Amino acid sequence: MAISTSASLSLYHLLDPEVLADPYPLYERMRTEDPVHWDPYLHAWVVTRYADVIKVLQVFSADRTPSPEKLAALGMEQLGPIARVMVRQMLFMDPPDHTRVRRLAANVFTPRRVDGLRVRIQEITDSLIDSVFAAGEMDVMEAIANPLPAIVTAEMFGMPSDDHRMLKGWSQDFAEMLGNFQHNPGRTPRVLAAVDSMSAYFGDAVRRQATHPTEGLINALASAEVEGDRLSDEEVVANIIVTMVGGQETTTNLIGNGLLSLLRHPEELQRLRENPALMPSAVEELLRYESPSQHTARLAPTDVELGGQEIRQRDAVIAVMGAANRDPARFLDPDRLDLARTDNRHVAFGWASHFCFGAPLARIEGHIVLETMLRRLPEIHHASEAINWRPNLGLRGLTALRVGWRR
Numbered sequence: 295m296a297i298s299t300s301a302s303l304s305l306y307h308l309l310d311p312e313v314l315a316d317p318y319p320l321y322e323r324m325r326t327e328d329p330v331h332w333d334p335y336l337h338a339w340v341v342t343r344y345a346d347v348i349k350v351l352q353v354f355s356a357d358r359t360p361s362p363e364k365l366a367a368l369g370m371e372q373l374g375p376i377a378r379v380m381v382r383q384m385l386f387m388d389p390p391d392h393t394r395v396r397r398l399a400a401n402v403f404t405p406r407r408v409d410g411l412r413v414r415i416q417e418i419t420d421s422l423i424d425s426v427f428a429a430g431e432m433d434v435m436e437a438i439a440n441p442l443p444a445i446v447t448a449e450m451f452g453m454p455s456d457d458h459r460m461l462k463g464w465s466q467d468f469a470e471m472l473g474n475f476q477h478n479p480g481r482t483p484r485v486l487a488a489v490d491s492m493s494a495y496f497g498d499a500v501r502r503q504a505t506h507p508t509e510g511l512i513n514a515l516a517s518a519e520v521e522g523d524r525l526s527d528e529e530v531v532a533n534i535i536v537t538m539v540g541g542q543e544t545t546t547n548l549i550g551n552g553l554l555s556l557l558r559h560p561e562e563l564q565r566l567r568e569n570p571a572l573m574p575s576a577v578e579e580l581l582r583y584e585s586p587s588q589h590t591a592r593l594a595p596t597d598v599e600l601g602g603q604e605i606r607q608r609d610a611v612i613a614v615m616g617a618a619n620r621d622p623a624r625f626l627d628p629d630r631l632d633l634a635r636t637d638n639r640h641v642a643f644g645w646a647s648h649f650c651f652g653a654p655l656a657r658i659e660g661h662i663v664l665e666t667m668l669r670r671l672p673e674i675h676h677a678s679e680a681i682n683w684r685p686n687l688g689l690r691g692l693t694a695l696r697v698g699w700r701r
C-alpha cells in the first residue's frame with residue numbers, strides 16, 4: 295500500500311475547533327482512506343480500524359518514555375524529573391516489569407475494596423447535588439464531574455478529602471503530558487511543578503505509613519507483598535500518581551460526555567428513565583460513543599506489517615480508540631447512540647495487558663452519578679447552547695456543561 299502523507303488526514307486537525315467538536319468524520323476518512331497512516335507532523339503511524347487497534351494494544355511495546363539520560367542527550371534535561379516518575383508507572387512498562395508492578399497493585403486494588411466504595415460514592419454524589427439543587431441550574435463539570443472523582447480518589451488513598459482540590463489541580467496539570475502530543479514548552483514548568491509537589495506529597499504519605507499507618511490504597515500499596523517482592527517507595531509514589539491522574543480526568547469526562555450525549559439524544563434519555571435497569575449497558579455505550587480516552591501510544595516491537603504498511607522497529611504508533619469505537623466493521627450503525635446495544639466490546643478502557651486498572655471503579659462512579667442526576671433533577675436540560683471541548687487531544691472532555699432542571 296502506498297504511504298499517504300495527506301496533510302488533511304493529520305490528527306493535528308483535532309486542534310481545529312470544528313474537528314475537536316466532532317472528530318468522527320475525520321476518523322471515518324482515516325479508517326477508509328488510510329487506516330494505518332504515516333503522520334509526518336506527529337512523526338508517528340496513526341491506526342484507526344478496530345482490528346488494527348486491538349493488534350497494536352496486544353503486541354506493541356508500551357515502554358515508550360525516554361529515560362532521563364536519553365532526554366539529557368537530546369538537550370531536554372529539564373524534562374528529566376517527569377520522565378523519572380513516568381518510567382516507574384505501569385502504563386509505560388512491558389513485561390516482565392509491567393507484570394510485576396501490576397500484580398502487586400492488583401493484589402490491593404481488589405474488587406471487594408472497590409465495591410466497598412459504592413455507599414460512599416452515593417453519599418458524595420447526593421451531597422454535591424444537595425449543594426446546588428435549590429439554584430435550579432449548575433455547571434455539571436464544576437459541581438459534580440470535577441470534584442466527585444477527586445474526592446473518591448483522596449478518600450480511597452487514605453488522604454484527607456479536603457485535599458481533593460489540590461489533587462485535581464495536579465492531575466489536570468499532569469494530564470497535559472498524558473493526553474497531548476502537541477508539545478507546548480510553555481506548559482512544561484506547570485507540569486514540572488505538579489510532578490514535584492505530587493512526589494513530595496505522596497512521598498511523605500508513604501514514609502508516614504511506617505509510624506502512622508492510614509487505612510487506604512497508599513498504605514496497602516506500600517505494604518503489598520507477592521512472593522517476597524515489594525514495591526520501592528519511588529514505585530509506590532509513581533503508581534499512585536498514575537492511578538490518581540488516570541482515575542480522575544477520565545472519570546470526569548465519562549460523567550460530562552455521558553450526560554451531554556444523553557441530552558443530545560432525548561429519546562434515549564427517556565428510554566433510560568423508563569428503564570433504569572438499562573444503566574450498565576448505557577454506561578458502556580456512552581464510553582464507546584464519546585470515549586474519554588481517545589488514543590494511546592506504543593512503539594513497534596520489531597519490523598512489522600500492519601494494514602498493508604511496513605512499520606519499522608521502534609516507530610511510534612498511535613492507536614485511536616475513539617475511531618475504533620466507531621468502526622462499522624465492528625459495530626452495527628456505529629454513529630447511533632443505542633443504550634441497549636449488545637455485542638459492545640469497545641476499547642474505551644484499552645485492551646489486553648494494560649486494560650484499565652480502574653475500570654470497575656469508573657463504571658460504578660459513572661453508574662451512580664448518571665442514575666442520581668436523572669432521578670433527582672427532573673426535566674434536566676441544557677441551560678446554554680455553548681459546548682466547549684477541552685483542547686486536550688487525547689483526553690476528550692468538556693470545560694463546562696450548564697444544565698437546568700425543574701425545582
Ligand code: HEM
Binds near residue numbers: 351642653
Ligand atoms: C471512564 C474512566 C476511565 C477510562 C476511560 C480509562 C481509560 C484507560 C485506558 C484506555 C487505559 C489503557 C491505556 C493504554 O493501554 O495505553 C487505562 C489504563 C489505566 N487506568 Fe484507566 N480509565 C478510566 C478510569 C480509571 C480509574 C478510575 C483508575 C484508577 C482508580 C484508572 C487507572 C488506570 C491505570 C493505573 C492504568 C494503567 C494500567 C496498566 O498500564 O496496566 N483508570 N485506562
